[in-house]
Amino acid sequence: MADVVLKAVEKVFGSERVVKSIDLSVNQGEFFSLLGPSGCGKTTTLRMIAGLETPTSGDLLIRGERMNDVPINRRPTNLVFQKLALFPHLDVFDNIAFGLKLKGLPRPEIARRVDDMLDVVSLAGFERRRVTELSGGQQQRVAIARALVNAPAVLLLDEPLGALDLKLQLRLQRELKRIQRSTGTTFIYVTHNQAEALTLSDRLAVMNEGRVEQIGSPADMYLHSATSFVASFIGRTNLIAGEATFAGGEARVTDGALSVVLDDADAPADNGRTVLSLRPERIVIAPKTPMANGIDATVAEVEFLGATVLYRMRIADGRILFVQALADTPPLAEGTAVRLGWGKDAAVSIRSTTVAEDVE
CATH class of the missing domain: 2.40.50.140 (Nucleic acid-binding proteins)
Known part of the structure; x- marks a missing residue:
């Protein structure tokens, strides 16, 4: 079953076709990456899935429902940016609980869900720390927990590890894959880092100049590349x-x-x-x-x-x-x-x- 389907999706800004008739399908529970150089259209594609941009043409479906004109707050998705936008005046617990409080959930339910998510991201015991007291990797896990605690159908990640040093990137790659497997949430991950995409992905789409060049498993991409x-x-x-x-x-x-x-x-x-x-x-x-x-x-x-x-x-x-x-x-x-x-x-x-x- 596909969680996300794009059918002939295009995005035009002025006279420039940034995304050119993309067809792709992301399976439920899959770690799927959009990989390509800067300016290839991968982030614009992610922003259309999130609801930050509207497709110029084509259809975008999430769990079978057409989402072209559905606002971001009514989509079953959450988005994690490279810039985490955590609240520095709040502790870890309240950062993660922020969206649940906006929904008006009962306090016991909020506490249970936040505690469960702290276990998932290996931050149990850190709930009363200010985010300014955390390392970059810990802050990244708080941002992921804040997005996942709302139980989205699809988690969208826009180069979330790009600002971290190499050693921390490698450690968090393993953490991301573990979190994705433990929650069963569909992840769509944007990166220009080839090694990162090959390490993390169940499947990936390589993009170039607004088009999808090939979709497949990391092994298929490397061993049986479809294009030069x-x-x-x-x-x-x-x-x-x-x-x-x-x-x-x-x-x-x-x-x-x-x-x-x-x-x-x-x-x-x-x-x-x-x-x-x-x-x-x-x-x-x-x-x-x-x-x-x-x-x-x-x-x-x-x-x-x-x-x-x-x-x-x-x-x-x-x-x-x-x-x-x-x-x-x-x-x-x-x-x-x-x-x-x-x-x-x-x-x-x-x-x-x-x-x-x-x-x-």
């Missing part, structure tokens, strides 16, 4: 654009110095121009046994990332291939000549392209 934009936006990849040919029962894509043999499952259906995505971690430096694909290269740049090393390898025609290897040995020096190899199943054919179809 998705492949290059979700993680780092090598995009190879060339001519596909079939000979001797073998599919091959040729692009300058690169000639890539493909697994049958990933081969394009017909001869002609195609685009491949070859992830850096699928390329082996100095393979010990011959591989289906190989090319000579020179180390152009080395980027030490801790557990891994990212190499920029220059091939014969001057182009760069990204190669990622475990940092279990000292990194190769710049200028080192190496042989690179990868299997038939490493490069994946991008079967359709939308906005980002031209690859250099």
Whole structure:
């Protein structure tokens, strides 16, 4: 059962189409993310679901009811912003209870629901602290509790972790997922952070220039990107654009110095121009046994990332291939000549392209 459905939803500001005929469905109890670069339309889409913006055309449904013109206070949603807007003069309990008091619920009911929510967000015992006495992560959990205590059908989160340091972001990612699972509430999460979206989401939609490029699970997005934009936006990849040919029962894509043999499952259906995505971690430096694909290269740049090393390898025609290897040995020096190899199943054919179809 879908909690949120968008049917051909568009949003126009003046002469600019910010959101372009979006179709998507968010399932009940799902952690769903809208991912994309700044200006792609993801926040505008979230604001339309919340009721802060009205669709120019199309239909927006929440639990089967059309919500296009329903005001924000009559929608079964709550919204958590990056700027939390907590009340500094109130303690944790009263911040969480604020919406319940506005509804006029009895005090015992308010106390029970706030206490339950404090347990959910792991803040039991903090109820009488002022929010100014809390850490950034604790304040974030208060904001989430304040939104969830009203039992919304859908919780909307607009880059809520963006202002926090990296270590705290990682910890709160785990907390957010735990809270979502324990409450069973549908979460729709907006972010430009690829790692965050992949970590948190059951499914996600990648947006670009007002359009949805692809919807799917994190694994599908990474391993089977539908467009060149998705492949290059979700993680780092090598995009190879060339001519596909079939000979001797073998599919091959040729692009300058690169000639890539493909697994049958990933081969394009017909001869002609195609685009491949070859992830850096699928390329082996100095393979010990011959591989289906190989090319000579020179180390152009080395980027030490801790557990891994990212190499920029220059091939014969001057182009760069990204190669990622475990940092279990000292990194190769710049200028080192190496042989690179990868299997038939490493490069994946991008079967359709939308906005980002031209690859250099």
